[in-house]
Amino acid sequence: MERRRVFIILFLFTVVFIAIILRILELQWLNQEHYLKLAKNQYYTSEEIFLPRGIIYDRNGKFIAISVPKLAVWVVPKYIKDKEATAKGLSNILGIPYEKLLNILNSRRNYTVVANDVDIQIKPKLLKLRSDLKEWNIGITENNIRFYPNNQIAGSTIGCVSRKTGKGLDGIEYLLDNYLGGGQAKFIFLKDAKGNPITIEKANVEKLSYHAVLTIDINIQYIAEEALNELVFHRDPLEASILILDPKTGEILASATYPNYDPNSYYKYRIRKNINFQHAYEVGSLAKPFILAQAVEERKVNMNETIDCLNGAIDVDGVKIRDHKRFGILNPVRIIQHSSNVGAIKIALRLDGKRFIEKLKMLGFGEKHDIFPGEASGLVKLNNRPVDIAYGSIGQNWTATPLQIAIAYSVFANGGYRVKPILVKGLVDSSGKFVWYNKPKVDRQIFSKDVVDTVIPSMVEVIENGTAKAGKSNYFTVAGKTGTAQKYDPAIRALSNSKWYTWFAGFFPVSDPKFVVVIFANEPKPKYLGEHIGGGGVSADVLKLIVDRIMFYYKQKPDKQLN
Amino acid sequence: MYDNGIHKVAIADLLVAIKRYKVSILISTISLIGLISYNHYIFRVESELYNLNKQKSLLISENFQLKKKISEISNPERISSVAKQELGMINARYEQVKFIETK
Numbered sequence: 070m071e072r073r074r075v076f077i078i079l080f081l082f083t084v085v086f087i088a089i090i091l092r093i094l095e096l097q098w099l100n101q102e103h104y105l106k107l108a109k110n111q112y113y114t115s116e117e118i119f120l121p122r123g124i125i126y127d128r129n130g131k132f133i134a135i136s137v138p139k140l141a142v143w144v145v146p147k148y149i150k151d152k153e154a155t156a157k158g159l160s161n162i163l164g165i166p167y168e169k170l171l172n173i174l175n176s177r178r179n180y181t182v183v184a185n186d187v188d189i190q191i192k193p194k195l196l197k198l199r200s201d202l203k204e205w206n207i208g209i210t211e212n213n214i215r216f217y218p219n220n221q222i223a224g225s226t227i228g229c230v231s232r233k234t235g236k237g238l239d240g241i242e243y244l245l246d247n248y249l250g251g252g253q254a255k256f257i258f259l260k261d262a263k264g265n266p267i268t269i270e271k272a273n274v275e276k277l278s279y280h281a282v283l284t285i286d287i288n289i290q291y292i293a294e295e296a297l298n299e300l301v302f303h304r305d306p307l308e309a310s311i312l313i314l315d316p317k318t319g320e321i322l323a324s325a326t327y328p329n330y331d332p333n334s335y336y337k338y339r340i341r342k343n344i345n346f347q348h349a350y351e352v353g354s355l356a357k358p359f360i361l362a363q364a365v366e367e368r369k370v371n372m373n374e375t376i377d378c379l380n381g382a383i384d385v386d387g388v389k390i391r392d393h394k395r396f397g398i399l400n401p402v403r404i405i406q407h408s409s410n411v412g413a414i415k416i417a418l419r420l421d422g423k424r425f426i427e428k429l430k431m432l433g434f435g436e437k438h439d440i441f442p443g444e445a446s447g448l449v450k451l452n453n454r455p456v457d458i459a460y461g462s463i464g465q466n467w468t469a470t471p472l473q474i475a476i477a478y479s480v481f482a483n484g485g486y487r488v489k490p491i492l493v494k495g496l497v498d499s500s501g502k503f504v505w506y507n508k509p510k511v512d513r514q515i516f517s518k519d520v521v522d523t524v525i526p527s528m529v530e531v532i533e534n535g536t537a538k539a540g541k542s543n544y545f546t547v548a549g550k551t552g553t554a555q556k557y558d559p560a561i562r563a564l565s566n567s568k569w570y571t572w573f574a575g576f577f578p579v580s581d582p583k584f585v586v587v588i589f590a591n592e593p594k595p596k597y598l599g600e601h602i603g604g605g606g607v608s609a610d611v612l613k614l615i616v617d618r619i620m621f622y623y624k625q626k627p628d629k630q631l632n
Numbered sequence: 633m634y635d636n637g638i639h640k641v642a643i644a645d646l647l648v649a650i651k652r653y654k655v656s657i658l659i660s661t662i663s664l665i666g667l668i669s670y671n672h673y674i675f676r677v678e679s680e681l682y683n684l685n686k687q688k689s690l691l692i693s694e695n696f697q698l699k700k701k702i703s704e705i706s707n708p709e710r711i712s713s714v715a716k717q718e719l720g721m722i723n724a725r726y727e728q729v730k731f732i733e734t735k
Contacts, residue, residue: 131703131706132702132703135696135699135703136696137696138697189696189697192690211689211693216700216703218700218703218706219703219707222707290708291709618723621724621726627726631726631727
């Protein structure tokens with residue numbers, strides 16, 4: 070009987086023991102994650118902070134964008150014992166009115182941030198105040214804010230970082246978001262029994278980030294922006310831009326746009342586009358040098374021949390296309406110099422239409438270069454009909470971005486090659502070593518050196534004695550072409566006679582081209598009543614300013630004889 | 633008298649026990665001293681590491697502040713404005729520039 074009782078008790082003990090073991094297994098193993106989560110919720114509280122992003126440098130190592138450590142100062146008012154002394158101490162350090170702080174301490178109970186973006190140098194003072202007052206519920210969290218020291222200079226190209234997520238929103242910041250790092254990280258605070266944060270337990274801040282080196286030269290960028298401001302001041306256009314690149318490497322040295330914005334306060338701006346990359350426009354007479362080059366290449370034109378420009382109008386497929394002046398007999402150089410539509414059309418009609426369209430595509434028109442977020446491809450959908458070729462040869466009915474124009478004009482400046490545009494030179498690690506380098510690349514040869522050398526003198530004449538002569542430099546030889554395209558006016562359902570796109574594209578110094586420049590304006594206004602709007606007139610002053618200043622900055626010797 | 637006797641017996645027993653387990657006691661004592669010293673060393677290293685990390689963090693922050701200052705000072709707009717407005721400088725004309733030919 071007694072033996073049986075012992076067995077029963079032992080059996081009960083064993084059952085209880087096994088039940089306990091099973092329960093432990095359930096808690097520790099089967100539902101481990103669930104209970105860990107519950108424990109975390111009970112003991113920890115979290116706060117999100119912005120991580121530092123990689124620095125963006127210009128090509129010479131100057132800072133374009135940096136993350137600056139800042140402090141967030143917070144309090145848990147319900148645990149602050151001496152509210153007056155705390156408010157007074159914080160007011161002295163943070164420069165926030167005492168009454169405001171006292172009001173926060175008296176009216177709020179839980180975790181409250183009293184100041185953001187506080188200078189990190191103040192940290193020792195805050196720690197001393199906390200220690201002196203023994204108020205452990207005055208807290209400090211380190212944060213990072215993105216700072217753009219050059220303000221609006223290159224703003225639309227660099228882009229900005231969201232104040233809410235710490236991630237890139239536009240421009241280079243968006244393009245390189247995966248490499249620059251940043252974003253938010255969760256800091257976990259250990260709570261006491263009452264839910265009061267007492268210490269930082271851990272943070273997931275391990276994130277790989279690189280620094281970026283751009284091809285932009287911030288000084289050239291500033292020169293371009295100053296020149297663009299002049300254009301905007303005198304012409305009040307809807308949009309305008311200047312793009313400068315190195316024709317041999319495709320490296321973009323400056324990209325100035327109007328409208329522009331200051332990335333430090335990006336949220337104040339409604340428009341944050343970069344028209345150099347993101348918009349395409351009809352190019353007008355900028356197309357003419359390409360026509361001439363192709364005609365030279367296919368031996369469809371002799372540079373010494375004369376062409377009758379029909380006194381200012383030509384009929385193609387029953388459509389009358391007019392010139393801006395009544396030109397008579399001109400040779401190909403003068404056709405480019407004076408920008409005769411009739412002359413250019415007559416040369417273009419000698420070309421095979423398909424090959425003409427193919428050449429435009431080879432030059433990079435109608436396709437994205439994929440170097441900037443939201444890049445436009447432009448539109449080259451010309452038909453093979455003579456009237457389409459005629460309009461195409463004077464830059465109507467097809468569109469291009471300023472970037473595409475710059476790359477296409479590089480072909481003339483570098484001996485006939487299409488280069489790949491580059492905006493990001495590379496990525497460097499914290500030791501300054503390149504982990505990725507964007508090597509300049511030649512896409513393909515478009516024209517032979519002989520063809521290019523044959524066309525360039527006509528482009529020099531454009532600046533020396535032609536449509537852009539007002540922009541002539543006294544020191545350097547510039548080659549280029551002006552362009553004026555009529556805008557389509559939806560009000561009259563036809564091409565407008567008062568709204569224009571104006572262009573200049575060219576390169577300098579002609580002796581050894583180092584820079585390609587594109588100047589664009591959308592609907593520039595006349596300087597005086599009755600002024601004829603044209604690419605030359607609008608761009609001339611800007612061109613002159615840019616050429617001389619850039620060449621001086623690069624310590625280049627004039628290639629013209631000084632008087 | 634009786635207590636004194638008990639004490640003597642207890643001490644004698646303790647001595648016997650110490651004698652019997654002297655190796656174990658020695659090993660335990662050495663281990664204990666070693667453990668305490670090791671803990672002390674770890675604490676010292678950790679505290680030093682904490683201070684160095686704190687210092688590093690402050691220096692990194694200071695470095696960023698200095699970078700910010702440098703970048704603000706190098707702003708071409710600021711330099712241009714100081715040059716033109718405060719120092720009365722103007723853009724140079726090429727006629728005023730002498731180029732020295734180098735071999």
